[in-house]
Amino acid sequence: MLVVLSRINEYLLMAWQALRAHKLRSFLTTLGIFIGVSTIITIFTTIQGLNEYVYGQLSNIGANTVYVQKFPWVIKGDFWKYRNRKNITYKEYQALKKRCTLADYISPQVFSLKRVGYKGEKYDNIFIMGSNEEYKETANAYPEVGRFLTELDVRNNHRVVVLGAELADKLFKNESPLSKRITIGSDKYRVIGILERKGSFFGQSMDNYAIVPIGSFRRVYGGHRGMRIALTSVQPDRLEDLKEQIRGILRQVRKNKPGADDDFAINQQDMLSDLYKQLTSTLYAIVFVIAFISLLVGGIGIMNIMMVSVTERTREIGIRKAIGATRRNILSQFLIEAVIIASIGGFGGIVVGYTAGLLILAQMDLTIGVSLLSIIVGFGFSTVVGVLAGFFPAYRASRLNPIDSLRYE
Structure with a gap:
């Protein structure tokens, strides 16, 4: 074991001395590997940061909740096919509420932008939602202070409102908002609760809105607005069955003909x-192609330089063989040299790529911890390229005839 370690140390030292003897050539050789690895790590780090952000944001939607709407979230084909659909109506919510047995919670949600004011403080274009007492379960939006809407509030169209945390901070600053009356549009509503803070959803605040009973909303702003309906199942394995039940009920209520596409x-x-x-x-896939080309160019560069190095050091190889070096010794020496060249480029690529990725994420106000996977990928690519690119020159060096090598000028 000690003999093996001693030989490896000797090979590393010899390889390092050879690289130092040709600094510019070694630098240019590592450049291709450096570019390839830094490209991989930059994009890899950026995508990892985006993944954490996007999946964190999507969790706000709720994995166990489905939304009945006029438009699909991902539109494929002719937009006007969707544009010409009828709105989702309160009548359809009532049908689902009555007949959809697989949904544990159902909330109608209708929206408008209104001016909200309190004691001279006025804010325009505030998101006002009309909903029911089950909204908190479908949206995972629970009050931090006070209470949420009750069935009685909804049934009797009470003029009460639950505020998002950001809107409450704007209106009341250091004052307690509970039981205060605010103006929404031209109507007065009594504040009964403040929701827990939820942050933003793809840059849009989820705390700058207000919720009122849907009956009050429809009475003041009209009952013919389109809406969306959120349905939640507490059992994830029932979600597909829930969607099929919703589809059957709505096709009947909206009078979809057999064989026709859903109009919702x-x-x-x-x-x-x-x-x-x-x-x-x-x-x-794009990054892989770019990185593959860069690493291929880098690998070819390493192979060419190693071939030149073998030619220049032919007499050295002959002397080493003459004093007892085996083919394996020569092969190992040049192979380690190629791996060192590639690893230096790989290490530089990891440092620069990871730094570049962090800078890109910082511009988007995102952060990510140190990724062990990124480091493994970077070193893995560079090591593999070094081994593959260095094998042929190393093999050729190991096969040189010692007598011919000593005669080489």
């Missing part, structure tokens, strides 16, 4: 995550 969409989180996976898969 049933959306869920998986649609967006699948689309994102398709996009990143395409990006990975």
Whole structure:
């Protein structure tokens, strides 16, 4: 074991001395590997950061919730086919509420942008939602202070409102909002609760809105607005059955003819995550092609330089063989030299690529921890390229005839 380690140390030292003797040539040789690995690591790091962000954001939608809407989240084909659909209506919500037995929670959701004010403070284009008491379960939106809407609030069209945390901060600053009356549009509503803070969804605040009973909303702003309907199952394995039940009920209520396409969409989180996976898969493929070309060029560069090195050091090889070096010794020496060249380029590529990836993520206000996988991928690529590119020159060096080598000028 000690003999093996001693030989490896000797080979490393000899390889390092050979590289130092030709610094510029060694630098140019590592450049192709450096570019290939840095490209891989930059994109790899950036995509990992985006993955953490995107999947974190998609979790806000709720994996066990489906949304009945006019438009699908991912539109394929003719947009006007979807544009000409009828809106989702309150009547359809009532039908689902009555007949959809696989949904544990159902909430109608209708929206408008209104001015919201309190004691002279006014904010325009605030997102106002009309919904029911089950919205908190379908959206995972629970009150941090006060209470949420109740069935009584919804049934009796009470003028009460639950505020998002950001909107509450704007309106009340250091004042307690509970039981205060705010103006939404031209109507007064009593604040009954403040929702837990949820942050942003792809840059859009999820805390800058207000929820009122859907009956109050429809009475004030009209009952003919289109809406969406959220349905949640607490059992994930029932989700596909739930979608089929929804489809059957809505096709009947909306009078879809047998064989005709659905004139509504049933959306869920998986649609967006699948689309994102398709996009990143395409990006990975492009990066792989670019990196492969860079590494191929780098590998050819290493092979050419190693061939030159073998030619220049023919007498050295002859002397080493004359004093007892075996073919395996010569092969190992030149192979290690090629791997060192590739590894230096790989290490530089990892450092630069990872730094570049972090800078890109910082511009998007995203962060990511040190990825062991990125380091393994970078060193793995460079080592494999070094071995493959260095094998033929090393093999050729090991096969040189010692007598002919000593005669070489």
